[in-house]
Amino acid sequence: xIRVVDVHKSFGGQQVLKGVNLNFTxxxxxxxxxxxxCGKTVLLKHLNALLxxxxxxxxxxxxxxxxxxxxxxxxxxxxxxxxFQGAALLDSMTIFDNVAFPLREKTRMxxxxxxxxxxxxxxxVGLEGMGYKYPAELSGGMKKRAGLARALVMDxxxxxxxxxxxxxxxxxxxxxxxxxxxTQQAFGFTGVVVSHTIPxxxxxxxxxxxxxxxxxxxxxxxxxxxxxxxxxxQQFIKGEIEGPIRVL
Amino acid sequence: MLSLLTHxxxxxxxxLSEMGRMFLFLLSAIFLAFRxxxxxxxxxxxxxxxxxxxxxxxxxxxxxxxxxxxxxGYYSLRKFNAESWLGSAAxxxxxxxxxxxxxxxxxxxxxxxxxxAELGTMRATEQIDALYSMAINPIKYLVSPRxxxxxIAMPLLTAIFDVVGIYGAYLVGVGLLGVSSGSYFSxxxxxxxxxxVYSGFMKSLSFGxxxxxxxxxxxxHAPPMATGVSQATTESVVLSFVLIxxxxxxxxxxxx
Numbered sequence: 001x002i003r004v005v006d007v008h009k010s011f012g013g014q015q016v017l018k019g020v021n022l023n024f025t026x027x028x029x030x031x032x033x034x035x036x037x038c039g040k041t042v043l044l045k046h047l048n049a050l051l052x053x054x055x056x057x058x059x060x061x062x063x064x065x066x067x068x069x070x071x072x073x074x075x076x077x078x079x080x081x082x083x084f085q086g087a088a089l090l091d092s093m094t095i096f097d098n099v100a101f102p103l104r105e106k107t108r109m110x111x112x113x114x115x116x117x118x119x120x121x122x123x124x125v126g127l128e129g130m131g132y133k134y135p136a137e138l139s140g141g142m143k144k145r146a147g148l149a150r151a152l153v154m155d156x157x158x159x160x161x162x163x164x165x166x167x168x169x170x171x172x173x174x175x176x177x178x179x180x181x182x183t184q185q186a187f188g189f190t191g192v193v194v195s196h197t198i199p200x201x202x203x204x205x206x207x208x209x210x211x212x213x214x215x216x217x218x219x220x221x222x223x224x225x226x227x228x229x230x231x232x233x234q235q236f237i238k239g240e241i242e243g244p245i246r247v248l
Numbered sequence: 249m250l251s252l253l254t255h256x257x258x259x260x261x262x263x264l265s266e267m268g269r270m271f272l273f274l275l276s277a278i279f280l281a282f283r284x285x286x287x288x289x290x291x292x293x294x295x296x297x298x299x300x301x302x303x304x305x306x307x308x309x310x311x312x313x314x315x316x317x318x319x320x321g322y323y324s325l326r327k328f329n330a331e332s333w334l335g336s337a338a339x340x341x342x343x344x345x346x347x348x349x350x351x352x353x354x355x356x357x358x359x360x361x362x363x364x365a366e367l368g369t370m371r372a373t374e375q376i377d378a379l380y381s382m383a384i385n386p387i388k389y390l391v392s393p394r395x396x397x398x399x400i401a402m403p404l405l406t407a408i409f410d411v412v413g414i415y416g417a418y419l420v421g422v423g424l425l426g427v428s429s430g431s432y433f434s435x436x437x438x439x440x441x442x443x444x445v446y447s448g449f450m451k452s453l454s455f456g457x458x459x460x461x462x463x464x465x466x467x468x469h470a471p472p473m474a475t476g477v478s479q480a481t482t483e484s485v486v487l488s489f490v491l492i493x494x495x496x497x498x499x500x501x502x503x504x
Contacts, residue, residue, distance in 0.1 A: 050377055077383040088378035091369075102382045105389075154382075 001026050002047060002158065002190070007056035009042055016042050017053070018214030024207075029184055029191035031201050031222075033236065034211035035245060040194040041085070043211060044160050047192060048080040049073055060158075078106065081156035081189070085163045087147030089135040095122070096131030099150045106154065121149040124186070125179060141172040145179065152183060159184075161193040165200075173197055177204050198237060202226060210236060212245055273387070273468070274461050280385060281392035290393035291400075298394070298460075299401030302358045303408070306351050310409035313346055314338065314416020321417065322425050331425075335432035336439040338417035339410075343440065343448045347410040349496055352455035355398075355405060356488045360463035363394060364484035367467025368477035376468070391464045395457065402456030403449050410448065447503040454499065455492050462488045 002024040009017040016039040024030045024047075034040050045051040046058055049065050057064045065076055089098045099118045103109050109117070122131055125145040135143060144164055151159055161180060165173035177197075181204040184191050195201040202208065202222050209219035210233055217232045218225065225233065235243030321337045367390060370376050379386040414436070421427040463484040470480035 045377070048381055050380055074383040074385070077381060080381060082378065082381040084374045084378060084381075086373055088374040090375055090378070091373075102384070105382070105384050160381075 001059075001061065002192075003057075003059040004043070004046070005057045005059065007043070007046060007053040007058065009039075009046070009051065009053050015214060017046075019056070020211070020214070020216055022209055022216050022219055024190060024192055026190050027188055028206035029180070029193060029204055030207040030209065031193040031195055031205040032209050032211055033196055033198060033201070035236070036196065038211050039214060040196075040211055041162055044162055044192060044194045047158075047160060048077050048082065078154065079157045081151030081154060081159040083144065083147045083151045083159070083161045083164055085166055087135070087143040089143060089146055089150070091135055093134075094131060095127065095133050095135065095138070095146045095149075098135070098146060099131070099153050102150065102154050117153065118149075121153050122146075124152070124183065125149045140167050141176065144168070144176055148176075148179065148183065152187065152189075155187065156189055158190045158192070161191065161195075163194055163196075165195065165197045170200075174200055177201065180204055199226075212236075269469075270461070270465050273391075273465050277387050277391040277395050277461070277464070280388035281396055283388070287389070287393045290389070291396050294394045294397030295401050297362075298355060298359045298398050298456075299405060302355050302401075302405060305354050305358050306405050306409050307412055309350060309354050310347070310412035311416040313350055313409075314342065314413030314418075315420045317341055317346070317413065318417035318420025318425070322421055322427065331421075331427050332431035333435045333439075334417065334421040334427050335414075335434075335436035338421070339414055339436040339440050340444060342410045342413040342417075343444045345448075345496075345500070347406050347413060348448050348451035348455055349492060351406045351409040351452065352402070352459060352492050353489065354409075355402065355456075356459050356463070356485055356492070360459045360488055361481050361485050363460065363463040364467035364470070364481045365477055367464060368470030368480045371468065371470050372472040372474070372477060374472075386468075391460070391468065394460045394464055398456035398460040399453060402459075403452045406448060406452035443503070447499070450503065451496060451499055454495060458491050458495060459488050462491060 004020050004022045007017050007020040008015070020043055032040050032043060042051060046053055049058070049068070052066055058066055060076060060079070063076070065073065068076060089095070090101065093101065096118055099121055100114055103114045103117065118131070119128070122128055125148050127142065127145055127149065130138075130142070135146070138146065164180060165176050168176060177200055180191065180193065193201060193205065205222045207219065208222050208225040210217045212232050218228055218230045220228060226237065228234070232244050235245050317338045318334065321334050322331055325331050325333055325337060367376075370390070376386045376390075379389060418432055422429045422432055466480040466484035466487070470476045
């Protein structure tokens with residue numbers, strides 16, 4: 001279970017998170033939605049302490065990760081897998097080496113064992129036989145899938161997805177959503193998805209939370225969230241300009 | 249008046265805290281360089297990019313610097329009827345000063361800027377965040393191997409610059425201006441002592457450290473946008489040049 005308690009974060013005088021409280025249920029997918037630039041990615045990066053809050057606490061299994069020492073922090077990060085918005089594959093390596101990278105750096109796995117595991121992960125994301133290519137040779141969707149293979153290769157307990165379908169066409173976006181749902185069922189990880197691709201993202205989410213004006217405006221199981229009468233939720237779902245969310 | 253004082257105070261505090269961050273970055277990179285596992289493969293890769301890939305530009309600049317020294321040295325020494333000391337003047341100038349400084353400038357332009365741009369791009373495309381998220385320390389993975397590689401490559405490049413420069417001066421002095429070949433080399437042999445070579449070696453070692461430190465720091469902390477990368481690259485080159493010259497002054501005053 002991950003618990004975010006009263007998290008505040010500012011950048012150069014601009015307050016992005018103004019007291020976020022949110023729980024993430026173990027073994028389920030929770031999606032954080034919200035307008036572009038509302039701080040979803042900032043919140044996501046707090047969950048594995050890539051960013052530290054100015055105030056507030058983040059608990060992973062009752063351990064406050066904001067107070068961990070560096071060595072403990074690295075150990076805790078080993079429990080996470082992250083799919084970044086642009087996949088963040090290392091340019092200088094092939095896709096195979098990118099996926100194998102955490103295994104080479106963090107385990108003592110033998111080369112044949114490692115090869116098998118990497119090839120399995122590449123198969124699972126539909127990139128069989130593409131391991132020899134470099135990130136620059138891949139399309140956006142293929143990069144995301146390679147990033148997902150890398151995020152899953154260490155069998156993480158928690159996987160963070162930062163806008164996994166941004167920049168993809170609707171068909172590919174659905175494909176990535178299905179891939180996330182399929183891999184979550186196969187591996188049973190706790191998933192946290194940051195997205196504004198609605199309503200497609202609702203299909204894979206167990207819970208949905210909306211971040212607006214620096215706080216979690218509503219967090220509910222998906223069906224309840226969709227039926228919510230909260231004007232912020234309704235404005236966001238319907239994509240209306242008029243409403244409590246100030247757009248322009 | 250109060251506003252001016254406030255601005256000056258803020259500027260000074262910002263500069264001091266930036267210097268502190270840079271120093272901590274260097275300490276962290278050096279500390280992590282000694283922690284296992286050693287990144288031998290990465291170190292060899294960076295010796296290639298810092299050393300082998302800079303070889304052509306170092307050879308060319310060394311040769312032409314030597315030839316210019318041949319002309320300038322001959323012109324100056326002729327005024328005192330001391331042309332035979334051309335070899336000595338060229339060797340001392342190159343070994344103690346021009347070799348380390350100019351080869352450091354070449355490496356800064358050729359490799360240091362590329363280092364800053366590469367790390368800046370990695371920051372902008374979240375590759376550095378990806379390393380953190382995989383529980384891999386990016387300073388150990390990206391910076392420490394470059395520092396070790398530069399400490400190995402830089403003295404070797406300087407030595408090559410010195411040798412090529414000495415032969416460049418020989419070509420002009422002996423080949424074009426008629427200085428005797430024997431006096432060129434005997435003058436060099438009699439005046440160059442171990443301390444001259446040692447001083448150049450120490451300079452090249454410290455310049456290598458300055459280049460990788462500054463360029464990696466600037467790239468690592470580049471604002472995550474295209475202009476951020478270009479700004480980091482420019483700043484890294486300018487700051488490296490300035491620090492090389494300032495540190496050169498201090499080392500020269502101590503080791504003269």
